[in-house]
Amino acid sequence: VALTDELTGLPNRRRFLERRARGLRRSARDDGSSAALALSVSPVSVFFVDLDDFKAINDSLGHTAGDAMLRSTTNRLLNSGTNPEQWGRIGGDEFVLFLEQCDHDQAATIAQQLRDSLRQPMVLGGRACYTSASVGVAVVDGGGVTADEALRRADIAMYEGKRIGHGLVTTFRPEMEQRVVVRTELEGQLRRSLIGSGPTIVFQPIVNLGSGDTVAVEALARWHSPTQGPIGPDRFVAMAEHMGIVDQLDRHVLRKACREMIDQRDPGNGRLVDVTVNISTIHRASDEFARGILQIVESAQFDPSRLVLEVTESIGVEYNDVLEEELKTLRANGVRIALDDFGT
Secondary structure: OOOEOOOOOOEOHHHHHHHHHHHOOOOOOOOOOHHHOEOOOOOEEEEEEEEOOHHHHHHHHOHHHHHHHHHHHHHHHHOOOOOHHHEEEOOOOEEEEEEEOOOHHHHHHHHHHHHHHOOOOEEEOOEEEOOOEEEEEEEEOOOOOEHHHHHHHHHHHHHHHHHHOOOOEEEOOHHHHHHHHHHHHHHHHHHHHHHOOOOEEEEEEEEOOOOOOEEEEEEEEEEEEOOOEEEOHHHHHHHHHHHOOHHHHHHHHHHHHHHHOOOOEOOOOOOEOEEEEEOOHHHHOOOOHHHHHHHHHHHOOOOHHHEEEEEEOOHHHHOOHHHHHHHHHHHHOOOEEEEEOOOO
8 A cells, every 4th residue: 555645755644644653652452543542742733734725726727737836835844844754745735744842832833934935936837826825733732632633633723724714824722623513514414405405595686776676586595504593605605615515506596596486577567587596616617517507497497588697707717718618508598697796
């Protein structure tokens, strides 16, 4: 079994944890599993470094540029004055560092240095690319905490920082773990909800101020967690994106909106009301994107000329030939496109 990351030469997750557990062993069960190997040196600091928006580099410049960025990141981390043997690469753009005899103050200083080292531009494919890194820190003072658990705490801290913004150093606190438990519970509930009836849809009127007519409605998803109550759309849409199921959420909203509004008319003038729907997955449009939208509209027997898809203006940054063709296909079939959150 390979134990070294081929791209960077760093230990992979398995080798990294085994090496750290052996070095910090207090006791182990008879089966010798790494989960039973406790950190004994006091204190131990664990750093979890994750590049921000690394996917955008792969998508815009290609995987060759992405690999070059990972190698450059590795070199910068190894030049931070730490021992290369203390590092590991455990995921696509995820790097970890264990330092023994490193207390809270020392860990804070080192984390800042690591973050700052990755803020400098990297030259990829002849162009300067700027990135940032989120760093999670967990300081463990023994207490029977395993190497796996220490790494998990640093991971939790890193994601807590990403939840707030990019390029932050975040130190683990016990209350963060409870938020992870709640988030995991909510993610499971949202996934099951989309398999079933899904979130409910409410409709916000769009009114012509001159005539007072309701010319359209915007379909808005609303979700009620069985245990946590109402969850705001900014929160559950972000969850869906993180889980990779935002396309299912988009299809669910579109399908329900078309079905519920198929015969809705303005009570004043009797005209059919148009429907606008936000589409989050426009950024990942493939040559099946338009077909999927049109199949939902056709299945609901909804007039495509009454449908407006709202997309954020940031698609201009990610615009490509595939997206252009998919938008043209939708427009050719009567669907209109509108820019949402214009000016942001």
